[in-house]
Amino acid sequence: MYIVDRSVRFIRGALMSYGPSFLKRSLWDQEYSTSKWNFNDNTTSDIVYGYLEKWAKKGAIMDLGCGSGNTSNEIAESAYGQYLGVDISEVALAKARKRTQENGRTAKNQFVQGELLGFSPPQKFDVILFRESMYHVPLNKVKSVLEHYADYLKPEGVFIVRMSKTQDGKEKWRPTAMFRVIEKEFDVVEEGECSVGFGGTVMVFRPKSPHPIKAS
Numbered sequence: 001m002y003i004v005d006r007s008v009r010f011i012r013g014a015l016m017s018y019g020p021s022f023l024k025r026s027l028w029d030q031e032y033s034t035s036k037w038n039f040n041d042n043t044t045s046d047i048v049y050g051y052l053e054k055w056a057k058k059g060a061i062m063d064l065g066c067g068s069g070n071t072s073n074e075i076a077e078s079a080y081g082q083y084l085g086v087d088i089s090e091v092a093l094a095k096a097r098k099r100t101q102e103n104g105r106t107a108k109n110q111f112v113q114g115e116l117l118g119f120s121p122p123q124k125f126d127v128i129l130f131r132e133s134m135y136h137v138p139l140n141k142v143k144s145v146l147e148h149y150a151d152y153l154k155p156e157g158v159f160i161v162r163m164s165k166t167q168d169g170k171e172k173w174r175p176t177a178m179f180r181v182i183e184k185e186f187d188v189v190e191e192g193e194c195s196v197g198f199g200g201t202v203m204v205f206r207p208k209s210p211h212p213i214k215a216s
């Protein structure tokens with residue numbers, strides 16, 4: 001029974017990351033229809049906020065795989081001017097919009113359903129964030145997906161990626177390999193680790209210069 005359970009969870013997890021978009025959307029909608037992700041209702045102590053607030057410079061943030069609205073409602077309101085959250089799950093986005101309304105941030109926070117492997121936003125950003133969502137990019141696409149989004153960074157803009165590299169004290173190979181790709185292919189400007197609370201690693205980076213920036 002244990003082996004069957006583990007296999008079902010493994011296949012479901014693989015489909016949530018690598019399946020066709022309609023299936024990923026349906027599986028993520030199911031996830032957010034349960035209480036499984038309710039712990040995200042309070043992540044105010046997370047390591048990511050210090051970096052976001054520093055690099056947003058009161059400007060525009062795009063949050064890819066934004067989930068149910070923690071980042072857009074927990075970041076200091078004075079730290080940003082505009083926020084666009086993108087997620088594959090409409091159920092997550094409905095929660096994010098409700099939280100935003102309750103929090104009086106509708107003038108700043110916008111949400112749109114989209115596929116993070118190739119979303120095309122309508123503007124450029126000071127920060128493009130992947131918070132616990134880079135896991136859903138296949139390892140061999142990390143570079144090309146980031147190159148796609150590099151065209152939507154302002155000239156001084158940065159990517160911020162937050163992931164947990166360890167679980168139960170053991171190093172997880174995929175996030176570690178993803179951070180290696182980033183270190184090799186991009187200019188890392190800042191990095192931080194936190195082992196308490198939610199734990200995790202944050203990497204701040206930008207395209208290697210000179211990056212050909214497309215006119216918008």
Ligand SMILES: C[S@@+](CC[C@H](N)C(=O)[O-])C[C@H]1O[C@@H](n2cnc3c(N)ncnc32)[C@H](O)[C@@H]1O
Pocket residue numbers: 016017024028040064065066067068070086087088089092114115116117131132133136
């Ligand atoms: C682990 S949750 C992280 C949520 C939030 N960023 C946070 O840190 O609390 C991963 C999020 O990525 C979204 N996601 C997964 N695959 C996606 C894809 N292909 N396109 C867009 N969103 C995706 C899921 O719906 C989910 O909200």
